Amino acid sequence: MKLGALEAGGTKMVCAVGDEKGNIFNQISIPTKTPKETMPQVMAYFKKEKVEAVGVGCFGPVDLNQNSDTYGFITCTPKLAWKNFDMAGTLERALGCPIGFDTDVNSSVLGEVTFGQARGKRCVVYVTIGTGIGAGILIEGSLLHGMLHPEAGHVLVKKRNDDPYEGICPYHKDCFEGLASGPAIKSRWGKEAAALADEKRVWELESYYIAQALTGYILTLSPEMIILGGGVMNQAQLFPMIRQKTLELLNGYIRTEEIEHMENYIVQASLNGNQGIMGCLELARRKL
Ligand code: ADP
Ligand code: ZN
DSSP: OOEEEEEEOSSEEEEEEEOTTSOEEEEEEEEOOOHHHHHHHHHHHHHHHTOSEEEEEEOSSBOOOTTSTTTTEEOSOSSGGGTTEEHHHHHHHHHOSOEEEEEHHHHHHHHHHHHSTTTTOSSEEEEEESSSEEEEEEETTEEOOTTSOOOGGGOBOOOOTTOOOOOOBTTTBSBHHHHHSHHHHHHHHSSOGGGGTTOHHHHHHHHHHHHHHHHHHHHHHOOSEEEEESGGGGOTTHHHHHHHHHHHHHTTOOOOHHHHTGGGTEEEOOSTTOHHHHHHHHHHHHHO
16 A cells, blocks of 8 residues: 655644555655645645555644534644645645545554554553643544544643743643643743753653643543653653652552553653654555
8 A cells, every 4th residue: 555644743744655554665844834835745745656545643723523514624723824724625635535634643642553562552642742732542442532632731730839930821821731841841941941951850840740631641531551752752851750740649549550560651652753654654544
């Protein structure tokens, strides 16, 4: 099978050609400007490659309701040029092939479950902590959409008493994303997150907020594995802190094999940054 994969992000569009086994044969990256500038390049790439189907993991919010008039659209994004843009329909009309469509984070969890460390698991949460925070959720083997799709990066967390920072989320100020995204770290401490690597107190606080959110996901969704990706999670020092604080917050209430072995339960993304694009290949395969 010759499958197309499109990881549509706010800064770049990663386009790839691969197969149903997760092999990637060719990959390009196109800067995300306006649909008028960017989409013709994306479509030309897939046309030239003569793919049988394309899977799209898209920044959002997006409309995933197949019965909706705006299925496959990017809806109320703050990237205004892309607001109400018909992503799936535009590709389908230009390429004349089936288009699988889901959120960027759902494609990442799908990549990990199909080709990565979560293979065979049926309930998995993938959290990306980068410019924003988002979560893809696989539940009983299906990607969770529900009424819209999860927006678990915006869950509310308790602020630590000694944290005066007001939060950066345009909607909620001090939600999880508002307190713990890369831009929140930069705005709180006055330096890029990567430049704060040696500041223990930065990562102590960061891990406190991440652990709160994960505790909520564990209690609500009962995942078998939680995978953390995104730029901020390059700080590998966060992992032991997050595991420890999550255990403290759970406080012995949940007793399972998984929780006993935290180092295999809260883990780093496993596919060298390709979990999203490989998930898109699987979205394409499923659509075919
Ligand atoms: P995006 O979320 O835009 O798709 P990323 O997942 O790469 O992209 O996230 C970018 C964010 O991650 C930025 O806010 C940046 O400051 C932060 N970041 C990137 N590298 C690191 C690092 N090594 N340590 C901590 N934060 C980082
Ligand atoms: Zn928010």
